[in-house]
Amino acid sequence: MSNLQQTKVKKKNKKRKRDSAFFLMMLPGLTYLFVNNYIPMTGVIIAFKELDFSVGILKSKFVGLKNFTYLFQTQDAWLITRNTLLYNFAFIVLGTLCAITVAILLNEITVKWIQKVYQTTILLPALISIVVVSYLVFALLSADNGFINNTILNALGKEAVSWYTEPRYWPIILIVVNLWKGFGFNCIIYYATLISIDRSYYEAASVDGASRWQQLINITLPGLKQTVFTMTLLSIGKIFYSDFGLFYQVPMNSGMLQNATNTIDTYVYRAMSQLNDMGMASAAGLYQSLVGFVLVLAANKIVNRYSGSEGIF
């Protein structure tokens, strides 16, 4: 064997060794995704079957679109779609406005430690689980012992409200809770964009005599446009999904509130665990996954087209 050939073989061996090392490293992660994510994907066939555990999933009777026709004949399908979309719409609009405003205000604070204190505090709600959030809401709204009924409404001389049985208040309650829990988190994202805006723009503007307000309109907001665009599109991609905890835990799974609090996620869970209607639950689940998939793809495509590479791919 010539010298050249020998080094070639050596190089090839080395490459092969590296490849196998890489694949061995990735094996646990890839396997986990296969189990946790890919196997359930094949389970979408349950939506087209009348599930019978005694014969197994594959041998269960194929019923075509029957589960879907049932689902869409009910009032529920319309209700959960409407709720999911409207809540998300409110969260996106109000959440973005709120986060941007706070980020701009935070940027005005020049004393570093004070700014840090604000930042630390407004992130507190993002840190705790939705179960704890439910406790906080309960302390305020509990019909018998809640702070609002006992102290605020009492002081105003108003009748106590039975919050957990009156659906009409819940759109506002849920929106407030969601804003409360999320604004710190989103604000940090916008704040990070804000501090990356070139300071020299502001210096030039103040030399030219631009007011604070004018600087805000002409420098700060345009500087944030890209991030707002990307974040909003990505949220639109997720508009068919809802935070299960927010809609299930915070209203304490109250049946009387369901018109105002039922979303696709809570519906799927209740259909599965309480009604034991696997066909209906998986039909609703697949409906969510499919529409969600199309929306995420579309959102990512638009983000990629208009903002370079800021989308997920």
Added chain:
Amino acid sequence: MLKKISWFQAFANIILLLLAASCILPFLLLVSSSFSSENALIRYGYNFFPKEFSLDAYRYILQKSEVIFNAYGITFLVTAAGVSLSLLITILLAYPLSRRELRFKRLLSFYVMLTMLFNGGLVPYYIMWTRGFGIKNTIWALLLPNLLLNAFSVMMARSFFLSSIPEEVIEAARIDGASEYRILYKIVAPMSKPIIATLGLMSVLGYWNDWTNGLYFITNTKLYSVQQLLNQMLLNVQFLATVSKVGQAGVAGMQMPSVGIRMAIAVLGVIPIMIAYPFFQNYFVKGITIGAVKG
């Protein structure tokens, strides 16, 4: 100097102060109510100042402490094991994906990312874990489903490796004859402390705050995590009394302060994370901003 404190800044301070207060006050309500006597709570409701100071709620919990300690034990165990395992497999997956010379790199990246776009829904997922793997009412149910690895963290780690570990360093180590494992362990990992800390923290929060796995898979009260115990207590305040052996049948126990106890147990639930928060605050902020860049 005076000019520097503008009206706008004063305005900003006032608004931020109000917002910061709105973030803290609910917790204050929780803590204060937990230190109120049951009588005062029944008469005046939950309040920001204890009308009658009392430790009864905590005293009662102390009596049933085996339930609380057990839940803490489960949560600590699951969090520690889950976070270490999660970091390990996330990094082991992300590092090769960040290397140019990896074969089938595009295909593998797609395989990872598709999991962010499409899912089979709750029903097949539930059936697989319970009937396929039989994890219902085992500790595995708190550890394995959903929390161990997510594509998002893999992508975060991958972009960190791509941008912060120079190709030359790795090449040099290869020429010196180091194996790929050794390179990852001895060179890449020490250089990646910031991302490891950030991902670790996100994973800690994920495991500590998780209550859905408990809701879906656990009915055995011995396996209740802190979050699930809290969840159960919110829906049924008698839960602690029924599940605890102490105070039942013969053993004299005190009357449960059922209004105050909810608040006390919630306080116990948030204390560890509140204590730890100042120490990891920086990584938390970093995690949010890195995460945002990648969507």
